[in-house]
Amino acid sequence: MDFSITRIARTVLHVTDLDVSRKYYVDGLGLIETESDENHIYLRGLEEHSHHSLVLKKGDKPVVEALGYKVDKEEDLEKLEELFKSEGLKTKWIPKGEQHAMGRALRVTDIHGIPLEFFAEMDTVERMLQRYDLYRGAKIQRIDHVNCAVPDVQKAYDFYVNKLGFRCSEYTDTSDGDLWAAWLYRKPTVHDQAFMSGPGPRLHHFAFSLTDRLSLLDCCDVLASMGYADSIERGPGRHGLSNAFFLYLRDPDGHRIELYTGDYLTIDSDMKPKRWDLDDPLRQTFWGHEAPDRWFNEASTFIDIETGKEIEYVEPKLTQRKPVIAN
Ligand SMILES: [Fe+2]
Missing domain, CATH: 3.10.180.10 (2,3-Dihydroxybiphenyl 1,2-Dioxygenase, domain 1)
Incomplete structure (x- = not known):
């Protein structure tokens, strides 16, 4: 393949009360709050130089908007768009700047309807790896x-x-x-x-x-x-x-x-x-x-990349003797 996905890079979650979530994620778990506004909190870990790896977005229901993957180069995004389109899967561009601290992003649905996001660019910030005075929680x-x-x-x-x-x-x-x-x-x-x-x-x-x-x-x-x-x-x-x-x-x-x-x-x-x-x-x-x-x-x-409606889930293909999920 002629594109390169680098790594999982962010999760975009909807939460119902940002202040309640802040207390849990920042005071409890010890994530760094990079920035926030009335509808979002952007969080990152101590060694992360990227602006955030978790977005908490105020919503009516606790759903998952997107799983974000970083790609190596901007051109990879077009190649991924082509692939997902050729598979008959949904694609949608979010222009640079429309999402805070982000370059343009390609939202797609995968083979099961999971809302994925690909992007090459996110603002960078100070790495807190050696700010031991800020270490707390986990x-x-x-x-x-x-x-x-x-x-x-x-x-x-x-x-x-x-x-x-x-x-x-x-x-x-x-x-x-x-x-x-x-x-x-x-x-x-x-x-x-x-x-x-x-x-x-x-x-x-x-x-x-x-x-x-x-x-x-x-x-x-x-x-x-x-x-x-x-x-x-x-x-x-x-x-x-x-x-x-x-x-x-x-x-x-x-x-x-x-x-x-x-x-x-x-x-x-x-x-x-x-x-x-x-x-x-x-x-x-x-x-x-x-x-x-x-x-x-x-x-x-999960919610749909176009309608924002909750994606209905279906029962697994294999018979479950006992539900088994591991790490
Ligand atoms: Fe796990």
């Missing part, structure tokens, strides 16, 4: 990945790998050989984008990378002290898949966040994808403990 460093529930993981895998140039680090299949979940990457870590079988398309979670496990535990203490103990949904724990140490949280609107640290490099071109059996209990949690039901059943709804 000391979040950067965006790491997004994970979506889709009804047909094989279809998503084929599109992202064969058409968009993603590579696979790990995957889960059933004893019949059906692909159940896949961890796909562009940056050289375990993933930028995960897919798992489930009613979808829906955003199961988006994840931030931390420097270490202690930061994750510190965050639990801070959240509990602030009265947010109920927002801790699953973990802390160690994933089998990806090897990462994890914690899952629900923000005040119910969007799921993962704090994540300790996966591995995937840059070698001869690295083989690691297979997991759907029945292997160590896949989800290396220590063997189970996730709560709501972690399996609840996820955030």
Whole structure:
């Protein structure tokens, strides 16, 4: 392919009360507030030089507007437009400046209707990596990945790998050989984008990378002290898949966040994808403990790039013995 997607770069979420969200994300989790206005808060991690990696937009309902990928060059956007059009998928340009701190952006829907966004340009700001005086909460460093529930993981895998140039680090299949979940990457870590079988398309979670496990535990203490103990949904724990140490949280609107640290490099071109059996209990949690039901059943709804209406989700193609979603 003659374009290059660099990495997952931002998530655009709708939240119902910006002040309530600010308290959670900034005071609780420790994200840096780059800027805000009456309808938006732009947040970034301590090592990020990009203006933001999370946009909280005031809305009536807590939905997901877009998953944003950075591309290498401006010309890549035309090539992506051509690809998505040739697949019969929706495309829409957002001119430079229409979104704060952003160059022009190409919004598209993927093979399942997930609203993706591609852009080459975002304003840059001061990197806070060595502003240790600003470290708090989970000391979040950067965006790491997004994970979506889709009804047909094989279809998503084929599109992202064969058409968009993603590579696979790990995957889960059933004893019949059906692909159940896949961890796909562009940056050289375990993933930028995960897919798992489930009613979808829906955003199961988006994840931030931390420097270490202690930061994750510190965050639990801070959240509990602030009265947010109920927002801790699953973990802390160690994933089998990806090897990462994890914690899952629900923000005040119910969007799921993962704090994540300790996966591995995937840059070698001869690295083989690691297979997991759907029945292997160590896949989800290396220590063997189970996730709560709501972690399996609840996820955030996407909205359409043109109408703004909620995208209805459909049941998965594969029969569910038990809903299985991992990291
Ligand atoms: Fe994850």
